[in-house]
Amino acid sequence: MREKVAAQPPDEGGGTRGLPLTRPSGTLSRKGRGGPPSRPRRQTDVETWVAGMITLIARRIATAFMTILAVVVLSGLLVHVVPGDPVTAMMAQSVTASPEVMAEMRSQLGLDLPVWQQVARYAGGVLTGDLGTTIRGNEPVARLLLERLPNTFILAASGLGVALVLGVPLGFIAAINRGRLADTAVMIIAVLGVSIPGFWLGLAMIQIFSLKLGWFPVAGTNARNLVLPALTLGLIYCALVARMTRSALIEILAEDYIRTARARGLREREVLLVHALKPALISIVTVVGLVFAYLMGGQVIIENVFSWNGIGRLAIQAMLQRDYPMIQGFIVVFATSVVVVSMSLDILYGILDPRMRQR
Amino acid sequence: MTALKNMLKMPVAAALLAGTALAAQPAVAAGLTVARSVDADGLDIHKVSTTQSMQVTNLLFDTLLTMDRSGGIHPGLASGYTLSEDGKTYVFTIRDGLKCHDGSAFDAAAVKFNIDRALDPATVSPNASSWGPIDSVAVEGSTVTVTMKSPYGPFTAFLAGMQSGLMCPSSVAGAEFTPIGTGPFKLVSWTRNDRIELAANPDYVNFSPLIENPGKPHLDTLTIMVVPEAVARMAALRSGEVDMVEPSLEEAADLKDDDAFKVYAADLSGQQVFAAFTWKIAPLDNPNVRKAIGMAMNRDAYATIGFEGLVDVANCPVAPNLFATDEEKCASWGVSYDPEAAKALLAEAGYGPDKPLKVKLLVHKLQGWDQMHQIMQQDLAAIGVEAEIETREVAAFFDYMGTVNGKAEGEPAVWTMGMSGADPDYLYFLWKQPGFTNMGLSDTMDAELEAQRALSGDARAAKVQEIQQYLLENAYAVPLVSPGWGWLMASTAKVDGFKMGHMVTLLFNDVTVTE
Numbered sequence: 001m002r003e004k005v006a007a008q009p010p011d012e013g014g015g016t017r018g019l020p021l022t023r024p025s026g027t028l029s030r031k032g033r034g035g036p037p038s039r040p041r042r043q044t045d046v047e048t049w050v051a052g053m054i055t056l057i058a059r060r061i062a063t064a065f066m067t068i069l070a071v072v073v074l075s076g077l078l079v080h081v082v083p084g085d086p087v088t089a090m091m092a093q094s095v096t097a098s099p100e101v102m103a104e105m106r107s108q109l110g111l112d113l114p115v116w117q118q119v120a121r122y123a124g125g126v127l128t129g130d131l132g133t134t135i136r137g138n139e140p141v142a143r144l145l146l147e148r149l150p151n152t153f154i155l156a157a158s159g160l161g162v163a164l165v166l167g168v169p170l171g172f173i174a175a176i177n178r179g180r181l182a183d184t185a186v187m188i189i190a191v192l193g194v195s196i197p198g199f200w201l202g203l204a205m206i207q208i209f210s211l212k213l214g215w216f217p218v219a220g221t222n223a224r225n226l227v228l229p230a231l232t233l234g235l236i237y238c239a240l241v242a243r244m245t246r247s248a249l250i251e252i253l254a255e256d257y258i259r260t261a262r263a264r265g266l267r268e269r270e271v272l273l274v275h276a277l278k279p280a281l282i283s284i285v286t287v288v289g290l291v292f293a294y295l296m297g298g299q300v301i302i303e304n305v306f307s308w309n310g311i312g313r314l315a316i317q318a319m320l321q322r323d324y325p326m327i328q329g330f331i332v333v334f335a336t337s338v339v340v341v342s343m344s345l346d347i348l349y350g351i352l353d354p355r356m357r358q359r
Numbered sequence: 360m361t362a363l364k365n366m367l368k369m370p371v372a373a374a375l376l377a378g379t380a381l382a383a384q385p386a387v388a389a390g391l392t393v394a395r396s397v398d399a400d401g402l403d404i405h406k407v408s409t410t411q412s413m414q415v416t417n418l419l420f421d422t423l424l425t426m427d428r429s430g431g432i433h434p435g436l437a438s439g440y441t442l443s444e445d446g447k448t449y450v451f452t453i454r455d456g457l458k459c460h461d462g463s464a465f466d467a468a469a470v471k472f473n474i475d476r477a478l479d480p481a482t483v484s485p486n487a488s489s490w491g492p493i494d495s496v497a498v499e500g501s502t503v504t505v506t507m508k509s510p511y512g513p514f515t516a517f518l519a520g521m522q523s524g525l526m527c528p529s530s531v532a533g534a535e536f537t538p539i540g541t542g543p544f545k546l547v548s549w550t551r552n553d554r555i556e557l558a559a560n561p562d563y564v565n566f567s568p569l570i571e572n573p574g575k576p577h578l579d580t581l582t583i584m585v586v587p588e589a590v591a592r593m594a595a596l597r598s599g600e601v602d603m604v605e606p607s608l609e610e611a612a613d614l615k616d617d618d619a620f621k622v623y624a625a626d627l628s629g630q631q632v633f634a635a636f637t638w639k640i641a642p643l644d645n646p647n648v649r650k651a652i653g654m655a656m657n658r659d660a661y662a663t664i665g666f667e668g669l670v671d672v673a674n675c676p677v678a679p680n681l682f683a684t685d686e687e688k689c690a691s692w693g694v695s696y697d698p699e700a701a702k703a704l705l706a707e708a709g710y711g712p713d714k715p716l717k718v719k720l721l722v723h724k725l726q727g728w729d730q731m732h733q734i735m736q737q738d739l740a741a742i743g744v745e746a747e748i749e750t751r752e753v754a755a756f757f758d759y760m761g762t763v764n765g766k767a768e769g770e771p772a773v774w775t776m777g778m779s780g781a782d783p784d785y786l787y788f789l790w791k792q793p794g795f796t797n798m799g800l801s802d803t804m805d806a807e808l809e810a811q812r813a814l815s816g817d818a819r820a821a822k823v824q825e826i827q828q829y830l831l832e833n834a835y836a837v838p839l840v841s842p843g844w845g846w847l848m849a850s851t852a853k854v855d856g857f858k859m860g861h862m863v864t865l866l867f868n869d870v871t872v873t874e
Contacts, residue, residue: 082755083751083754083755083758083759084752084753084754084755084756084757084758085754085757085758086754088754088757088758088761088796089753089754089757090400090408090409090485091408091485091757091795092753092754092756092757097408097485097486097487097488097788098488098788099793099794099795100488101483101485101487101488104480104483105483105485108483136400136401137399137400137401137406137407137551138401138406139401139551144551199588203588203590203591206590206591206594207590207594210594210595210598210600211594211597211598214598217595217598217600218586218591218594218595218598218600219394219584219586219591219592219595219600219601220584221553304587304588305587305588305591306591307553307584307585307586307587307588307591309550309552309553313552313553313585313587314552316587317397317398317552317587320752320753320754321400321754322754
């Protein structure tokens with residue numbers, strides 16, 4: 001993460017920083033990475049940029065694909081390692097099937113095959129776009145997930161929004177007041193945010209805002225129901241955003257060009273908002289990918305606490321019931337979302353920071 | 360073929376009552392929202408097995424027969440039945456004029472459709488074996504003749520239970536299954552894992568003796584939500600967002616004394632919680648050692664402290680109120696709390712302060728049970744048995760028990776489990792070899808369990824009791840409490856008339872909501 005932090009040139013020529021045509025190539029600070037290439041002609045510059053981007057995108061997509069495939073295989077093995085069998089789980093406490101019927105159910109579901117065959121069969125299905133059907137209820141996994149994916153993304157995006165709106169200013173305040181009271185206060189909030197369990201905060205929110213104040217409903221999936229879970233997620237993950245913003249900004253504030261800007265007598269406000277904030281935001285973009293992955297993970301629990309009808313709730317239920325196709329389908333969709341988001345951010349980052357394309 | 364039973368016809372009085380009930384209905388639509396922890400797996404009665412699923416299918420589908428509070432069988436969609444003298448042929452008379460939710464008629468052919476579909480190997484119905492050894496099903500006019508390969512005593516109890524709900528054939532007419540039945544409510548919409556919206560069936564005619572309302576439910580709509588988190592469910596009840604919830608045990612204990620709420624505990628649950636042993640592993644192969652452990656168990660404390668007084672101590676290997684279950688007889692056959700006698704039995708078997716018996720206490724996590732197991736551990740310590748509690752999550756637990764019960768050597772273990780049903784025939788699924796999680800006993804027991812299935816009436820009752828006596832006298836099972844899971848509901852005080860039936864069915868027919 002750290003090495004991606006872009007040290008932007010003290011380019012007071014205006015222009016859209018980072019875009020190739022106005023990029024004053026050769027003036028980039030390339031710490032320890034050899035000298036700049038000789039200044040190319042403009043046409044070649046565009047071609048290089050396009051070629052660079054295509055290579056970057058192709059490489060990222062290939063990596064993403066391999067990652068998802070690895071997740072499918074590994075998670076397939078893992079769900080079978082966890083003790084407990086879906087058919088026994090179904091019969092616990094009201095057994096209505098004879099051992100023969102249970103064996104028949106297992107064979108119908110393919111649970112009597114060796115694990116590697118089950119995993120291979122599943123991976124084959126995923127490659128052809130078939131996520132199978134649930135053991136409980138025999139519903140297409142893909143449909144159940146797709147129906148809920150919008151809900152999950154709405155909540156994730158809202159939570160991320162809250163986290164950024166709260167976290168970026170907090171991190172900013174902490175960085176410019178480094179070592180002072182404000183910094184300590186923000187860092188205490190950050191530690192709290194990292195340590196408070198999401199489900200606890202969620203239940204506390206329900207007690208306060210639903211029960212005591214009666215402002216928001218406890219359970220459901222509509223606009224008014226969105227507020228509490230989004231706030232809970234936002235509060236938890238703003239801590240992560242604040243910490244990342246703080247360290248990115250502190251690093252940038254130590255750069256030579258900031259010192260230069262200050263030496264040139266620019267007002268501190270201008271130094272911070274013009275010269276420091278923009279490059280800091282670029283590094284925050286990459287952090288967002290990381291926060292998103294964490295947030296999606298935490299959201300599984302939050303969806304359960306607030307009865308939000310997303311894929312996280314399907315996942316928890318499926319895990320208790322050992323509904324293998326449902327668990328694996330969730331993992332595939334979850335991993336794909338995280339991979340796609342971080343891939344998009346990588347590519348976006350490549351556009352924003354020209355050095356990324358050359359790696 | 361002799362007619363053994365010929366039961367009531369649809370009473371005329373009930374029809375008259377229905378008229379007055381309709382006239383007394385308030386003009387405003389009455390709705391009720393219920394929050395449960397888990398959703399139905401499916402609404403196709405031939406493919407589901409969990410209580411949470413059947414609590415919903417039971418609102419959509421009616422049964423051929425019905426059961427009263429003491430386990431007596433009454434007419435349902437069938438106005439009566441006859442059983443041949445050899446106990447193999449049942450002839451059911453299906454009522455005229457039964458109407459499905461979509462307006463189609465429910466007739467004898469629909470009954471045959473259900474049985475055929477439930478038994479079709481392609482359906483892979485978890486309940487397939489509960490229908491019994493059915494050989495053929497024939498329809499003639501309004502009668503259905505079911506012929507068994509061998510007599511099957513539990514059949515009528517099964518036909519009165521929610522596992523045998525009957526759907527209308529139009530349920531499978533489309534590309535996707537649509538639950539259409541004759542039950543008190545019809546399905547409006549279902550968002551899986553979120554909520555089920557139901558509307559009252561205006562044409563409903565009730566046959567269940569547990570219900571007073573002869574016709575359409577007083578409620579117009581019923582919403583069954585899923586709120587997985589117990590604290591959130593209670594908050595929703597307290598804030599008035601929902602009218603009824605499945606409370607946690609602690610919350611139910613609190614609400615009991617609060618006038619603003621009502622707590623319901625299912626007394627017809629058919630649930631039995633019991634302790635069992637890895638009896639193939641020494642020294643638990645010795646019945647006296649098993650008895651000693653049973654005598655150490657202070658079941659009153661489990662009921663009053665562990666389960667907050669919301670369950671009762673139970674004495675039989677199957678739940679109270681089931682066919683042929685006699686709590687008094689069971690109490691005389693089984694062990695009772697007596698730590699001193701327990702110590703003496705252990706001493707006889709060679710265990711004492713110098714050589715304490717060490718066992719595992721294998722359990723799964725469940726509210727009430729966790730506290731019970733801690734008290735149990737203390738109880739065992741009091742007679743000098745060192746019990747180490749090993750807790751697993753439910754699916755992992757039963758998986759593990761399958762392994763442990765299959766072994767004849769290893770560490771001896773005491774374990775607990777619960778089982779439920781509408782007929783003592785669940786003994787068959789548990790104890791007949793190989794048995795549920797390999798807990799099957801012996802060839803002799805297998806023969807007994809088969810024998811009770813082949814009998815009916817008093818002869819069957821005697822055989823069922825014989826089996827229970829054997830299990831208790833040899834301390835293969837130590838009955839603890841009943842019920843034990845998912846048996847509680849709580850509502851605001853404005854909800855009136857809610858009942859819970861056999862196997863924790865939720866009965867909303869008589870429910871009214873006062874504002």
